[in-house]
Amino acid sequence: DIQMTQSPSSLSASVGDRVTITCRASQTISNYLHWYQQKPGRAPKLLIHSASNLHGGAPSRFSGSGSGTDFTLTISSLQPEDFATYSCQQSYSTPFTFGPGTKVEI
Amino acid sequence: QVQLQESGPRLVKPSETLSLTCGVSGSSISSLYYCVWIRQSPGKGLEWIGSVYPSGDTYYNPSLESRLTISVDTSKTQLSLKMTSVTPADTAVYFCASRSVTMPHDSFDVWGQGTMVTVSP
Numbered sequence: 524d525i526q527m528t529q530s531p532s533s534l535s536a537s538v539g540d541r542v543t544i545t546c547r548a549s550q551t552i553s554n555y556l557h558w559y560q561q562k563p564g565r566a567p568k569l570l571i572h573s574a575s576n577l578h579g580g581a582p583s584r585f586s587g588s589g590s591g592t593d594f595t596l597t598i599s600s601l602q603p604e605d606f607a608t609y610s611c612q613q614s615y616s617t618p619f620t621f622g623p624g625t626k627v628e629i
Numbered sequence: 630q631v632q633l634q635e636s637g638p639r640l641v642k643p644s645e646t647l648s649l650t651c652g653v654s655g656s657s658i659s660s661l662y663y664c665v666w667i668r669q670s671p672g673k674g675l676e677w678i679g680s681v682y683p684s685g686d687t688y689y690n691p692s693l694e695s696r697l698t699i700s701v702d703t704s705k706t707q708l709s710l711k712m713t714s715v716t717p718a719d720t721a722v723y724f725c726a727s728r729s730v731t732m733p734h735d736s737f738d739v740w741g742q743g744t745m746v747t748v749s750p
Contacts, residue, residue, distance in 0.1 A: 554734070555735070557737075559675075565742075566724055566726075566740035566741065566742055566743050567675065567724075567737075567740060568740070569736055569737060572732060572734060573733055573734045578736075578738060610674060610675060612675070612736070612737075614734050614735030614736065617688055617690075618691060618692070619665075619677040620677065621674050621675040621676070621677070622674065623673075623674040624674055
């Protein structure tokens with residue numbers, strides 16, 4: 524199985540801050556990497572697919588980059604509604620696996 | 630816009646079978662590429678359980694495969710998950726989700742709200 528790690532596991536930030544979250548795969552996954560946002564008690568929502576493609580409806584302050592084993596999710600200017608947990612997912616091979624999540628707190 | 634809704638018992642006894650269904654509305658399963666079941670144990674990350682195509686073809690997580698059956702009903706309006714011999718480790722929120730035809734690279738763009746299942750005597 525491909526193992527996904529994320530760093531940091533949590534971070535504290537303020538409204539307006541630039542935030543970067545890192546996801547690393549245990550082997551190369553090309554650009555088969557997706558990012559989800561999840562708020563407490565809610566289902567995950569797809570933010571970015573294929574490493575860098577903003578999903579329809581996701582705000583443009585979210586961006587993704589990377590290829591191979593190392594990927595980043597960046598929020599250019601944190602908004603109050605962005606406080607949530609962010610998880611990456613690889614779909615290069617089954618079983619599909621997710622990172623443990625990064626909790627973004629005030 | 631397709632919508633997904635999970636349903637089933639919230640409490641299951643150890644060694645028994647967990648059975649969930651996911652209702653599909655706003656479209657039929659045939660209009661989707663495929664559907665998946667994903668779970669999240671309390672305070673933990675997400676775990677892919679398995680996938681089912683409108684044809685009925687399935688792919689399972691090898692760590693769970695021996696206990697799983699995922700299927701689509703003939704009306705193509707719901708899918709089901711059966712997991713046998715459950716233990717407290719199977720306590721989790723269970724989500725159904727789908728990959729739309731237009732989505733590349735097996736990302737899941739539609740999710741149900743999830744249903745919490747507790748395994749306890």
